[in-house]
Amino acid sequence: MKEVEQPSRNNLEGLKGWLNPSRYGWERISYWFQRLTGVFLLIYFIGHVYETSTIVNGQNAWESFLELTQTVWGHLFLILVIGACTFHSANGIRLIFTHSGIGLGTPGRPDYPYSPSSLNYRQKSGIWIALILSAAAMYYGFNILFGE
Amino acid sequence: MESHRILKESQIMKIHYVTGIAAIFVVAIHILMRLIVPFESSLEYDYIISNYKNIFYVLILESILVLVSVHGFNGIRIILLELRQNKAWENMITVVTISAMIALIAYGTRTIILANGL
Amino acid sequence: MVLNNTDSINEDKIVLKVYRENRGQKSGAHYDRFEVPYKRWTTVLDALLYVKSYIDPSVAIRYSCRMASCGSCGMKINGFPRLACYTKISELETSTIECEPLSNFPIIRDLVTDFSLFFNHHKDIQPYIQSNEGVETDTEKKTFSFYQSPEDVDKYLQFSYCIKCGLCNSACPTVGTDLRFPGPQALAQLYRYFADTRDESKNRLDIVDDRHGIWRCHFAGSCSKVCPKGVDPALGIQLLRSYMLGISKDNKELAKKIEINTDK
Numbered sequence: 085m086k087e088v089e090q091p092s093r094n095n096l097e098g099l100k101g102w103l104n105p106s107r108y109g110w111e112r113i114s115y116w117f118q119r120l121t122g123v124f125l126l127i128y129f130i131g132h133v134y135e136t137s138t139i140v141n142g143q144n145a146w147e148s149f150l151e152l153t154q155t156v157w158g159h160l161f162l163i164l165v166i167g168a169c170t171f172h173s174a175n176g177i178r179l180i181f182t183h184s185g186i187g188l189g190t191p192g193r194p195d196y197p198y199s200p201s202s203l204n205y206r207q208k209s210g211i212w213i214a215l216i217l218s219a220a221a222m223y224y225g226f227n228i229l230f231g232e
Numbered sequence: 233m234e235s236h237r238i239l240k241e242s243q244i245m246k247i248h249y250v251t252g253i254a255a256i257f258v259v260a261i262h263i264l265m266r267l268i269v270p271f272e273s274s275l276e277y278d279y280i281i282s283n284y285k286n287i288f289y290v291l292i293l294e295s296i297l298v299l300v301s302v303h304g305f306n307g308i309r310i311i312l313l314e315l316r317q318n319k320a321w322e323n324m325i326t327v328v329t330i331s332a333m334i335a336l337i338a339y340g341t342r343t344i345i346l347a348n349g350l
Numbered sequence: 351m352v353l354n355n356t357d358s359i360n361e362d363k364i365v366l367k368v369y370r371e372n373r374g375q376k377s378g379a380h381y382d383r384f385e386v387p388y389k390r391w392t393t394v395l396d397a398l399l400y401v402k403s404y405i406d407p408s409v410a411i412r413y414s415c416r417m418a419s420c421g422s423c424g425m426k427i428n429g430f431p432r433l434a435c436y437t438k439i440s441e442l443e444t445s446t447i448e449c450e451p452l453s454n455f456p457i458i459r460d461l462v463t464d465f466s467l468f469f470n471h472h473k474d475i476q477p478y479i480q481s482n483e484g485v486e487t488d489t490e491k492k493t494f495s496f497y498q499s500p501e502d503v504d505k506y507l508q509f510s511y512c513i514k515c516g517l518c519n520s521a522c523p524t525v526g527t528d529l530r531f532p533g534p535q536a537l538a539q540l541y542r543y544f545a546d547t548r549d550e551s552k553n554r555l556d557i558v559d560d561r562h563g564i565w566r567c568h569f570a571g572s573c574s575k576v577c578p579k580g581v582d583p584a585l586g587i588q589l590l591r592s593y594m595l596g597i598s599k600d601n602k603e604l605a606k607k608i609e610i611n612t613d614k
Contacts, residue, residue: 087378097453097526111571126304137343143277173256185592194580202585314528
């Protein structure tokens with residue numbers, strides 16, 4: 085009889101429950117990406133403000149900062165930032181509409197198979213568009229950064 | 233606990249949405265600054281300094297700083313608040329995120345002022 | 351360990367992997383496997399009751415109506431919150447079916463979970479019509495009837511179909527970390543009463559305008575994905591939020607009260 089780990093008293097899924105978004109469909113995946121890109125962008129923003137402030141130390145300081153970031157890894161990282169920024173913004177706009185009750189359908193009299201009207205194709209399309217825009221922005225960024 | 237809240241959660245969330253939308257516009261302008269000149273020269277020292285001397289661009293940069301800091305640190309506050317529910321944790325999160333936000337805005341503003349003066 | 355009944359050679363069989371836990375006893379949590387015969391129409395609940403009847407009567411499960419009406423038999427089936435009576439084995443398409451207790455609810459024993467916090471969150475949102483009708487004076491007692499058109503009823507009807515099965519709270523990522531969050535069930539019920547033209551309460555929205563209230567919903571939509579009755583709690587929560595943001599105006603026309611003459 086193989087013993088398994090007993091869950092904590094409250095049996096809360098906790099942070100581990102956030103780790104597998106695909107079991108609940110696209111809306112859960114977009115929630116997961118929105119959080120991930122948000123935290124990532126905040127960390128990037130703090131680093132960006134700190135690093136770009138080397139400009140006040142003169143031209144030499146600025147150019148040695150550029151040597152650090154204008155590298156292949158620096159460019160690849162920036163492409164990730166572009167993708168994260170585009171997804172977070174586009175999905176954020178979709179979320180602002182849904183939080184205002186727009187694009188979700190109206191309450192009615194549900195009948196079998198009880199498809200929820202809030203998880204409709206408008207929402208799913210919004211998520212897919214955000215992902216596609218993000219990929220397009222990353223592609224465009226790649227062309228610009230590695231294009232020369 | 234509820235009595236000494238300065239802002240209701242609904243007001244904080246309205247700020248979160250407004251700063252988010254506004255940030256999209258100003259960040260878009262900031263990114264465009266690298267695309268309207270030849271890309272290789274868009275990060276040259278002289279060009280960047282000339283940007284800092286332009287008062288409109290300075291206002292854009294300051295707006296980005298404030299809007300993104302408020303939106304970002306409020307976001308991290310929300311994520312962290314969901315992880316534990318006791319008074320000490322919540323107070324600590326509120327203090328740390330607000331302090332970090334103010335510190336980042338102050339540091340960035342210093343950069344802008346100094347670069348503008350160069 | 352597979353426990354089975356020795357006859358029925360020609361029947362289709364499935365392996366049921368059931369989570370077992372009894373904190374009162376020294377043995378730790380583990381999974382027991384049971385081989386169960388099934389037909390095209392056999393539900394997971396039928397399979398579990400077969401196990402209780404013929405193989406191991408100590409498996410603890412909660413069930414009642416067997417027709418997705420009472421909300422008692424909620425559990426995680428193959429990792430997804432479902433009602434056991436409403437899930438056919440044939441629709442699952444795996445040879446082993448894993449039955450676990452609902453997550454985000456404390457486990458009492460095996461597949462039975464504690465719903466106290468769930469019901470407390472529901473009570474906190476004042477789930478009853480608050481109205482100033484039924485004025486009683488010394489000399490007369492008036493009785494009122496409310497008039498609601500079908501359009502008025504449609505505004506809240508689907509949310510009233512909630513059977514309190516708890517699947518939505520089990521799926522919600524916020525409930526998974528935040529014990530003070532009311533959960534999609536309570537928030538959807540808050541909207542159900544808010545949208546009801548018979549309800550005259552003015553402070554419903556303030557109950558959840560809190561750090562751990564409605565604002566910790568981020569429209570992950572998992573609640574609506576798992577709801578077996580089409581309540582769509584995510585819709586209710588976003589509609590409620592639009593009132594709290596001031597996007598939708600709170601100008602509900604209250605239901606007309608028609609006095610009923612009860613003099614015989």
